Amino acid sequence: MAMTETGAALPGIRAGAEALIARKRLIALAVPAVVLVYLVYVVFAFDIPGLASRARMDNAATLVADSYSYKTHVERNNRSGEMTVAIEGERKGTYAADAWPDWVQRAPGGAVVDLGGGYRVTMGGDGAGEDAVRFEIPGYGTLTIVSAPSGVTLDTPDGTVPDWINASGTRVAVTTPAGRLTVTKARSEVFRYFFGWELFFFTLDSPFHGKSLATLADLALWGDRVRPGTSNIEAMASDFWNNQMWRHKDVAWALFETVLMAFLGTVSAAMIALPLAFLSARNFAPGLAVRFGVRRVFDFLRGVDALIWTIVLSRAFGPGPLTGSLAILLTDSGSFGKLFSEAIENIDERQVEGLRSTGAGALQRHRFGVIPQVAPVILSQLLYYLESNTRSATVIGAIVGGGIGLLLTQAMITQKDWEEVTYYIVLIVLVVMAMDSFSGWIRRRLIRG
């Protein structure tokens, strides 16, 4: 009987299998095709062909160069003949007049700047109302640029202007591998590039600037007190902490604020969501209406995105970490409520029944029958959100103006402090990774018991 039945059904099974395979083959071809069509549509919708013309590759080059190097400006004011040597051209990084770096030498009416490798710029007035800048370039010759009230004139050794010199009647810019020179009527400037982040530890006004590690250790351990009344280690710590160029103090506070936002928001959201989750779990809801109502509240909190909450809250509380943590709190109460109530619905009812049979009250049943079962789920979600919210807090900080997000946007707006932007990015990534391993560590310890 089984034989006949199989025999009769075989063609049917075979046809079914063939249809199934045909469908699978179609899907296997259709899905990549649909994806491809969609990507082509997006290429045009996002105007990617036009991107090449809009992209500012010079910006990218500045950004990359700036992130690992810094430049020192040597500037001569062509009206007064005054010289300034400053790191990044910033007031905070200006060298004192008697403490110039050794590659800048004072000369009558100006200075001689040795750019290394035979490149040398001589800036100085000739006393006749004309200010000449001579740029010696190895293998090429000497450029002479004269800036007078009437304009800027350029003399090249062979009379032609190569493409690395940009010259007009009012401005001459020379770009060489060793450094750049710009001359206008008002000022002559030389930029020399150096590798690294200058003044990261101590600014120029600190007595510890420019000392080698060995000298610093020597000073810290048994040197004479540089600043009377404070030990050298204390003075070093204070100079580093109050560094005006890199603002380590503000950065540390900003990072702390960001973590604070994440911690406060996530933990309070979980504390609010847990009791509400009981009200919206099928097996514990006091009534259908309550369950429905609480669920809609969760949906609403999640649906109104963190972006909208952030905007609404920043109107009421102003910028700062509190606004950010409240935005995280509101959004995540919704997410936690949903996740926790699902966890509560999936518990083993027998433990609760066992407790009920011993005459335990409602609160005791929840505490000893439900919480131990859902605690691992709650904890692992909480820790996961804590890590993810550290990232969200950066974004929220950029919008409301708090924490490291604010510093990052501020540094980007100036469009020149890319080394600071790099510094912040590295710190953010390190903090998020630290939070990640920290929460993973706690999870492993607590959940395994």
Add this chain to the structure above:
Amino acid sequence: MTAAGGIKADYMAQRRRRQMYSGLLLVIFAALLVSSFRLANDRNAGGFFEGLHRILDFPAELLTEAAQKIALTPANLARFLPALIETINIAAVSTLIGALLAMGLSLLSTRGLALWPRAIPLFRRMMDVMRAVPEVVIALVLIFILGGGPVPAMIAIAFHTTGALGKMFSEVNENADLRPVEGLASVGASWFQRMWLGVVPQVAPNYLSYALMRFEINVRASAILGFVGAGGIGYELKIAISWGQGRYDAAAAIFVLLFLTIVAIDQISGHYRNRLVEGR
């Protein structure tokens, strides 16, 4: 009798100690929470209790204005629809690209499947770093180079998605059955063929489910990135809000669009995810 009494006393002592420890932990935790709230409150521009009664002022302003100009709502909704589509497109493309890259990276970093087993730690670290970079960081840098628009947001979200999905995918890969892979290896299949025909069919439902979840997250992220300068509905929202009073009807329309979209996408993706997990 005395032995049992000793056991009981021991048990009670142990219990008391445990209770004391958890009580202590709770006190420390509460203190931490209270002090962090006070710190956040102090460092905020406006305090919590001064701001609390103003929390509804802005939504109320928005709603009254939107209600006064209710006739304009359909036009506003239609006006911001293209921006909304752009936001969804950013999320979709970045999820797609991120998922494809994550697929490759996760296969390369799963023990037993990796093409170069020695490079597993390298690919893992790579995914860790990609996951740790907040989208806004990459988006802001790219906006400086590429100018505003959807592309910086797309790249930023795709970058983060690759890291986030890569981790999820490699957890899925670890549970994959290796026998099909070995079978394919025995007939001389290349690494790509072994992965595509031996592993991907097993893990595809889980991949899809995670990718859908990521899509929900990415829609929100792309709206937020719009607010910091990348294109889409977030950018329109920023403009609408900066117009201030008198033009809040536009902001209200964007809020409505954003809310409805997020709820709809959550619902649809949740539905399909449930189907994928239950296996139809």
